[in-house]
Amino acid sequence: MTQINSSNCVLCRVMRGLAFGGLGAAIGGYGAMLFGVESNEAIYFALLGALAMTAFVQRKRDKKGP
Numbered sequence: 001m002t003q004i005n006s007s008n009c010v011l012c013r014v015m016r017g018l019a020f021g022g023l024g025a026a027i028g029g030y031g032a033m034l035f036g037v038e039s040n041e042a043i044y045f046a047l048l049g050a051l052a053m054t055a056f057v058q059r060k061r062d063k064k065g066p
Contacts (some may be wrong), residue, residue, distance in 0.1 A: 017054050024053025 028049015034043045 016057065020057045021050040021055045025050040027053070
């Protein structure tokens with residue numbers, strides 16, 4: 001019987017990206033506000049945090065292999 005690797009399906013990758021993107025946005029946005037950045041500008045840090053966290057997780061999974 002063959003095993004199905006469900007950790008790399010399309011829906012799993014989308015959900016993983018959304019989850020880690022949200023975590024990165026929260027860390028980046030609230031971290032910037034903690035350092036005194038105005039809330040209007042904290043959205044930029046949240047966007048960068050989301051991109052960085054998603055890229056970090058994807059890079060980590062690529063090294064791990066299939």
